[in-house]
Amino acid sequence: MADLDALQAELSGLKLETHPSLVKQKSRDFFWYSPVLKRRLDDVTGDLVVTPSSEDDVARVLAACYRHDVPVTVRGAGTGNYGQAMPLAGGVILNMAEMTAIRSIEPGVVVCEPGAIMADIDRRARTETGQELRLHPSTHRTASIGGFVAGGSGGVGSVRWGGLRDLGNIVRLKVLTMEAEPRVIELAGEDIHKVNHAYGTNGVITEVTMPLTAAYEWVDVVVGFDALSSAAAFADMVANQDGILTKEIAVVAAPAAHDYFLRHQRFIGREQHVVVLMVAPFAMDALAGLVDRSKGTLTYRSDVTVAGDGESVPPAYELCWNHTTLRALRVDPAITYLQILFPYPDHLTKVAAMADKFGDEVVTHLEFVRFDGNVACFGLPLVRFTSEERLDEIVSVFETAGCPVFNPHRYTLEEGGMKQTDPVQLAFKKETDPKGLLNPGKMIAWEDPSFDYSSHKTYLFPGLHRA
Amino acid sequence: MADLDALQAELSGLKLETHPSLVKQKSRDFFWYSPVLKRRLDDVTGDLVVTPSSEDDVARVLAACYRHDVPVTVRGAGTGNYGQAMPLAGGVILNMAEMTAIRSIEPGVVVCEPGAIMADIDRRARTETGQELRLHPSTHRTASIGGFVAGGSGGVGSVRWGGLRDLGNIVRLKVLTMEAEPRVIELAGEDIHKVNHAYGTNGVITEVTMPLTAAYEWVDVVVGFDALSSAAAFADMVANQDGILTKEIAVVAAPAAHDYFLRHQRFIGREQHVVVLMVAPFAMDALAGLVDRSKGTLTYRSDVTVAGDGESVPPAYELCWNHTTLRALRVDPAITYLQILFPYPDHLTKVAAMADKFGDEVVTHLEFVRFDGNVACFGLPLVRFTSEERLDEIVSVFETAGCPVFNPHRYTLEEGGMKQTDPVQLAFKKETDPKGLLNPGKMIAWEDPSFDYSSHKTYLFPGLHRA
Numbered sequence: 001m002a003d004l005d006a007l008q009a010e011l012s013g014l015k016l017e018t019h020p021s022l023v024k025q026k027s028r029d030f031f032w033y034s035p036v037l038k039r040r041l042d043d044v045t046g047d048l049v050v051t052p053s054s055e056d057d058v059a060r061v062l063a064a065c066y067r068h069d070v071p072v073t074v075r076g077a078g079t080g081n082y083g084q085a086m087p088l089a090g091g092v093i094l095n096m097a098e099m100t101a102i103r104s105i106e107p108g109v110v111v112c113e114p115g116a117i118m119a120d121i122d123r124r125a126r127t128e129t130g131q132e133l134r135l136h137p138s139t140h141r142t143a144s145i146g147g148f149v150a151g152g153s154g155g156v157g158s159v160r161w162g163g164l165r166d167l168g169n170i171v172r173l174k175v176l177t178m179e180a181e182p183r184v185i186e187l188a189g190e191d192i193h194k195v196n197h198a199y200g201t202n203g204v205i206t207e208v209t210m211p212l213t214a215a216y217e218w219v220d221v222v223v224g225f226d227a228l229s230s231a232a233a234f235a236d237m238v239a240n241q242d243g244i245l246t247k248e249i250a251v252v253a254a255p256a257a258h259d260y261f262l263r264h265q266r267f268i269g270r271e272q273h274v275v276v277l278m279v280a281p282f283a284m285d286a287l288a289g290l291v292d293r294s295k296g297t298l299t300y301r302s303d304v305t306v307a308g309d310g311e312s313v314p315p316a317y318e319l320c321w322n323h324t325t326l327r328a329l330r331v332d333p334a335i336t337y338l339q340i341l342f343p344y345p346d347h348l349t350k351v352a353a354m355a356d357k358f359g360d361e362v363v364t365h366l367e368f369v370r371f372d373g374n375v376a377c378f379g380l381p382l383v384r385f386t387s388e389e390r391l392d393e394i395v396s397v398f399e400t401a402g403c404p405v406f407n408p409h410r411y412t413l414e415e416g417g418m419k420q421t422d423p424v425q426l427a428f429k430k431e432t433d434p435k436g437l438l439n440p441g442k443m444i445a446w447e448d449p450s451f452d453y454s455s456h457k458t459y460l461f462p463g464l465h466r467a
Numbered sequence: 468m469a470d471l472d473a474l475q476a477e478l479s480g481l482k483l484e485t486h487p488s489l490v491k492q493k494s495r496d497f498f499w500y501s502p503v504l505k506r507r508l509d510d511v512t513g514d515l516v517v518t519p520s521s522e523d524d525v526a527r528v529l530a531a532c533y534r535h536d537v538p539v540t541v542r543g544a545g546t547g548n549y550g551q552a553m554p555l556a557g558g559v560i561l562n563m564a565e566m567t568a569i570r571s572i573e574p575g576v577v578v579c580e581p582g583a584i585m586a587d588i589d590r591r592a593r594t595e596t597g598q599e600l601r602l603h604p605s606t607h608r609t610a611s612i613g614g615f616v617a618g619g620s621g622g623v624g625s626v627r628w629g630g631l632r633d634l635g636n637i638v639r640l641k642v643l644t645m646e647a648e649p650r651v652i653e654l655a656g657e658d659i660h661k662v663n664h665a666y667g668t669n670g671v672i673t674e675v676t677m678p679l680t681a682a683y684e685w686v687d688v689v690v691g692f693d694a695l696s697s698a699a700a701f702a703d704m705v706a707n708q709d710g711i712l713t714k715e716i717a718v719v720a721a722p723a724a725h726d727y728f729l730r731h732q733r734f735i736g737r738e739q740h741v742v743v744l745m746v747a748p749f750a751m752d753a754l755a756g757l758v759d760r761s762k763g764t765l766t767y768r769s770d771v772t773v774a775g776d777g778e779s780v781p782p783a784y785e786l787c788w789n790h791t792t793l794r795a796l797r798v799d800p801a802i803t804y805l806q807i808l809f810p811y812p813d814h815l816t817k818v819a820a821m822a823d824k825f826g827d828e829v830v831t832h833l834e835f836v837r838f839d840g841n842v843a844c845f846g847l848p849l850v851r852f853t854s855e856e857r858l859d860e861i862v863s864v865f866e867t868a869g870c871p872v873f874n875p876h877r878y879t880l881e882e883g884g885m886k887q888t889d890p891v892q893l894a895f896k897k898e899t900d901p902k903g904l905l906n907p908g909k910m911i912a913w914e915d916p917s918f919d920y921s922s923h924k925t926y927l928f929p930g931l932h933r934a
Contacts, residue, residue, distance in 0.1 A: 129597070131681070167753040245678070
């Protein structure tokens with residue numbers, strides 16, 4: 001058992017928190033969107049929260065924890081849904097919330113510390129230079145850039161730019177290693193993959209350089225359709241319009257849009273399947289023409305004054321990605337979700353087939369993205385949860401139909417990803433974290449190299465540390 | 468016969484030019500890239516050049532010409548290669564060169580007069596707002612925005628944004644009609660197609676609103692490969708990288724790149740097939756990784772100081788599109804070209820098959836673009852011209868292989884385009900130009916509605932007016 005008292009003594013002068021309820025608060029992310037993870041991880045907690053304010057502080061924490069064999073789980077804003085930031089083996093929560101410096105904003109690039117909140121980056125980039133980040137999750141207002149890089153995959157903006165995994169969507173990273181004397185490693189180009197979406201298992205990100213793009217006064221648009229297939233076809237067609245600048249295109253089936261988007265409810269009929277978009281203002285004439293041609297109804301556009309009580313509505317990006325799930329959960333706690341890729345080119349056919357197969361049990365929610373150069377879509381369907389077994393069955397139906405599932409009811413990189421070892425990330429972990437102290441339990445390839453993915457068994461981390 | 472003296476008298480106070488050699492100079496565009504058009508159109512001339520300085524001037528010219536039944540051919544900078552601006556029936560050349568006002572530059576949009584030169588628009592947009600036009604031809608330094616909209620199709624930037632035909636790439640147009648009392652018509656959304664690429668046959672553009680995008684210090688890059696297929700595969704792969712911001716991706720086969728790009732010759736081996744790119748500076752690390760992975764050689768990048776005599780080289784966009792042809796023509800006057808679409812998804816297979824079939828007679832030059840949402844490529848091959856019959860044969864081989872040819876050896880919209888009537892543009896001409904005085908001879912659908920495209924006969928305008 002690690003000597004936490006000795007560790008604390010060594011860290012004196014740093015901002016520490018040991019009060020169990022406060023530590024537990026900082027030991028949780030949004031894993032609870034999954035009833036499966038909720039059951040498994042609800043009692044997980046770290047032992048100690050350390051809040052560094054500089055790279056030197058981080059190095060000091062890592063060296064001390066290395067010496068005392070204490071696990072370290074890095075925490076951004078805790079908005080992940082795969083349990084990315086849950087300290088499965090206890091130990092130190094390295095809370096990056098105070099490393100928020102934005103070091104420079106130049107044409108096309110921002111350099112900042114990992115704890116910077118994405119909305120803050122965008123606010124400054126917009127005010128100072130008319131720019132904004134290419135990609136952000138629906139938790140734009142609260143998520144940190146480092147957490148996004150370490151635990152995210154894409155989101156709003158992916159319809160234009162693809163995902164974080166795509167070369168060019170992260171410019172440069174600085175990471176610290178978990179060694180007796182932590183080293184700084186700079187990663188650029190293809191090397192970025194070593195750390196992107198590795199949940200902080202193989203290095204602690206201390207500086208992030210991200211590409212910026214032009215900021216616009218995005219128009220939030222909701223278009224209604226009588227048929228789900230028409231909504232999906234419209235979304236796909238607009239995403240394929242190379243000249244129409246959009247930042248977000250999502251489809252939500254009836255009656256979920258009406259029933260769950262409470263503050264937009266007055267704009268959406270219960271029978272309407274909707275497409276939610278963010279559109280550059282100068283593209284609205286072109287978009288309106290496409291809506292007409294597709295026999296859709298433009299039920300809401302944020303650039304046109306809305307008659308009525310003047311009640312404000314949330315931005316379109318808070319109707320999308322996992323905010324769709326969140327809004328559904330608030331109305332109906334029995335709802336959970338999945339994350340599925342419908343691959344190009346027969347994504348719309350597969351969407352229709354799955355919608356037919358599952359009916360009300362799995363309500364269609366699609367997010368259109370560029371994927372390897374083509375437009376495809378992710379499904380984040382709203383799933384009526386009955387049992388873990390049934391959820392696994394649903395997953396398996398999607399996978400059998402050729403739709404890979406990034407299962408958000410698993411806490412490992414592999415099970416939430418490609419169901420195979422990522423040799424590059426594993427090799428980098430061997431180099432940066434020889435003792436395996438960074439976010440233990442998340443990389444099966446490290447914990448159990450002989451794990452058999454074809455068994456379809458859930459990996460259960462033996463070192464799980466509960467409150 | 469029209470009474471030109473009476474017309475001139477009515478236009479007194481406007482800037483007029485009647486000297487035959489000066490009129491002839493303003494009656495010519497870059498039609499002479501085609502030996503076929505050169506033979507047919509070399510003697511074509513207008514009778515009178517009028518240079519308006521305002522929309523009111525334009526209206527005055529159109530009203531007077533309508534009254535006197537004088538044809539009007541609008542001229543931008545005369546950089547078209549399809550004879551777009553050649554006054555086949557003589558009459559007035561409406562020279563827009565002095566209507567160059569840039570009225571406003573806002574986030575995402577510029578409003579200007581049609582004679583504004585694209586390089587001037589970009590210079591002002593960049594200096595004042597860090598923006599630039601999405602698309603421009605390789606004649607960026609000299610081409611006018613109105614000419615581009617009326618006679619162009621895309622070019623540099625199309626790898627990101629598609630072509631001018633794509634909704635959203637032109638925001639709004641103002642046109643004047645050719646009637647007793649010219650009317651102003653404003654076009655937006657899908658209506659823009661009425662006038663875009665109609666060669667000024669159905670309205671005179673007097674104001675253009677174009678989308679702007681973020682300007683960067685684009686890095687000009689040349690990558691060499693041993694095999695043409697490797698160069699094409701690399702170009703296609705980079706174009707499909709959603710996160711790597713590029714503005715231009717072209718392929719030029721060996722030994723053309725070495726032999727014709729004289730000021731880049733020292734960077735290019737005679738055996739090298741090259742890919743020419745414009746890349747955002749912050750994407751260069753990612754690009755360099757892809758070059759390595761593809762076993763290419765980064766032979767030139769403009770962001771790295773070049774040892775040597777410090778001689779300047781032209782920008783990458785002047786190695787591309789029809790500047791490739793121009794550079795070849797300068798070295799070897801027997802060269803001409805074609806414009807061919809290699810459609811997605813088997814564009815690379817078709818490129819290889821055609822390169823095999825023709826050998827040195829048709830040297831591969833590809834321009835990668837987004838086309839209907841996917842990456843495809845145009846071919847602008849360098850063709851060793853022997854006879855008109857052989858050129859037609861080559862065209863027919865491409866078309867039979869499923870590669871539509873936009874034949875630059877024809878001066879009509881239809882033959883240089885989709886080989887069919889464009890009913891929308893024809894209907895708009897009936898409305899805006901009842902007497903058929905705007906750029907006569909260019910729209911077959913107007914001149915000879917019974918023309919049989921399946922005959923593969925060249926349309927010859929009976930009213931051709933020679934010097």
